[in-house]
Amino acid sequence: MKFDTPAGQNPIDQLRVVGKPTHRIDGPLKVTGTAPYAYEHHDVAPNAAYGFIVGAAIAKGRITSMDLKYAKAAPGVLAIVTAADAGPLGKGKFNTAKLLGGPEVDHYHQAIAIVVAETFEQARHAASLITVQYARAEGRFDLAAAKDDAGPSEPSATVGDFDQAYAAAPVKLDATYTTPDHSHAMMEPYATVAAWEGDQLTVWTSNQMIDWGRTDLATTLGIPAEKVRMVSPYIGGGFGGKLFLRSEAVMAALGARAAKRPVKVAMPRPFSINNTTHRPATIQLIRLGATPDGKITAFAHESWSGDQPGGGPEVAVQQSRLLYAGANRLIRTRLAVLDLPEGNAMRAPGEAPGMMALEIAMDEMAEKLGMDPVEFRIVNDTQVDPENPSRKFSQRQLVECLRQGAERFGWNRRNAKPGSVRDGRWLVGMGMAAAFRNNMNFTSGARVRLGDDGMVTVETDMTDIGTGSYTIIAQTAAEMMGVDLDRVVVRLGDSNFPVSSGSGGQFGANSSTSGVYAACVKLREAVAQRLGFNASEATFADGQVRSGNRSVALADAAKAGEIVAEDRMEWGDLEKTYQQSTFGAHFVEAAVDMATGETRIRRMLAVAAAGRILNPISARSQMIGAMTMGVGGALMEELAVDKRFGFFVNHDLAGYEVPVHADIPHLEVVFLDETDPIVSPMKAKGIGELGLCGVGAAVANAIYNATGVRVRDYPITLDKYLDRLPQMA
Amino acid sequence: MAIATTPQLDAAQPVPASPPPAMPVSLEVNGKRRQLEVDTRTTLLDVLRDHLHLTGTKKGCDHGQCGACTVIVNGERINSCLSLAVMHEGDRITTIEGLGTPDKLHPMQAAFVRHDGFQCGYCTPGQICSAVAVLDEIRAGVPSHVTASLTEAPQVTNAEMRERMSGNICRCGAYSNILEAMTEVAGDGA
Incomplete structure (x- = not known):
């Protein structure tokens, strides 16, 4: 099915199941520990041996020698694989740096060997006995130092004459503004069980994008894609880190081939941060010019980031092309070459760090203008793409989000004069920011079966990384086939199933349910045909198929045998004709201890407009989860770069601090009532990343309002403002 | 950790491999007596996951930094990754599998489902084991960092629960919902 005209009325609009607050259907498995994650598939490979990866101890250079003899002689060791004996390996389309290094080393902790042994303890010990000699080379590890050598990258755009308009403003x-390198730090480590049967490889792994992963694993090993099966039914978080094939899957496959046994590998936590990808640091220059009534006349956003040779930029300017009006615009992206570990997507790539900077700038500009920051944003709203005014937004309720948020949060109680509200030893402030993230749709397929017991089974290689895919896919199938939720079985994350959008970029929910919609339309046609109904007239509800005055139980259609339908949703030009984006507003109240500088978040509210909300329970959880991550970005998250030796120093969960229970108060989320028929038959958009975009700046602006100290370098740790806090009375 | 090391080894050929040291240990896991022979380096966490196939207990960091491996030993919660299995001779261990099953959820498990106190589910067994133990700790009068008075019994407040749960990281950010689930269970049990 191709979606190339806006959706009319369709069975989803009945909203008997879709749109209803629905507890996760996979919930009972997850809360009892019975949902199997990657490393836990004992049943499929009961004789699996254990793999332990050895990582490079230098950031750039060459391995001059590796002495494996002690490791080989260690108890229980079955095999050791290095680049020298792995055979020729390719590189996946989505990988920048090689997943098995040697003799060239591209980054610190790049995998250079795997040791396979009978037990985990034996493999770990043997790995420690490998002796490696390196010839260290000079590397580039400092973004600020590399900034002036950074080359042009995309996106870039110019509208009108920025220089002239800015000079005249x-x-x-x-x-x-600067944002540091961030780590996904998902709770489940990268893990894979790999088993060969002849030339056929199966990996049970933790991956957001089954088809990308399967294809890149085949490419890396130099075998046809159909020889690889990838299975990933439960994923303990990804946040973009598991979009791509990573080294543990490749090393498990190589280890299993060498040991002639299934091999299981989980990356040790202190290894994964430098071995895998991260969100790259940015330096962002923002220049705004406005008339005294607050209309932006000149808007420039330029961003610098770095990556491995052949890598890409952090597209932090993305939202600045679309969020605010302004006749004269300048958008620039610059990319430096760095020899740090590979930079890549992390939740809301682009907008997450971009909004952290832009929405502080908007706060600063509002203050210069003597305007309320909410009002300043409303004045500069645009209903069209500022770079192409003939192009409208499919839906854009930014102003409504801002107004409702301000009303609900009690924004009128904010004292605009910074540092002027006290509560005992606490300086108290309020801050806000807009939220913005583009919507994307990916082709997504599904297979739907109607069994002779009347059960509807959905099969797709879509993944559930905590987002709630299992549940919204079940809701979609239940709505389309007119059955209760308990009559639907959802099977995900297996490359034997039709290729889906996968999970990432907040495209998963809308794309994958649209694919299920398409397959269900086909199944409805097949059912109608089997029952002798006219498909266009048949209705599906309450387990019955009705047409005219005839009514037949849905299950009866499959009495003569299971009915199977498969289709995928493809997308036409509507995302070119219309700009499809999601909007919101974040409000934060923060308190800063006058004496110690400690910051506490007191209240948070997000108002979001993102099309139809398929499941208000899991959608709200996506929002509060993103807001929590946003607090991390604002207050604590930073990969500290060792600029001499080129690695992230704080590469574990003690050193890389993320929010804990004590940091997060009760969080409020409001969804505006919205349907967006231009986007998909589901009339829904992404929600998983919107909640992260802007929230860091709302925290920063609240701290400024509390203290009067403006910090432009994230994270806003107390060492950056303690000496500038107001004098204690 | 998995960095390549340069151990100061004799240049001579390696000595022949000797089998790893093993010891017997007897544990009571979820009410069942389990007799095992384990490598002395094996953690309680790896015994549960890889020897007994009780994979509900999760390995998030293996360094006591995340709480995903939390289990209840003799009535108190611990990070099972920081504890060697052979240290637990005769101990009573309750894992997430011992609290409830999908058909018969523990009240805390049911509350987590009702309040959507999880997303990816990986930290969830540890959160639930901690949550159950935290309420017991407060009832037993064990003070925390935020308890104002050491002479009065701590109360089940948001601040007490958040403080005591802070060793259990949830990167999906379900904290706000987890607190609601705990509050509901604490209220029911009061």
């Missing part, structure tokens, strides 16, 4: 802001 009566009110101006010129400020530079």
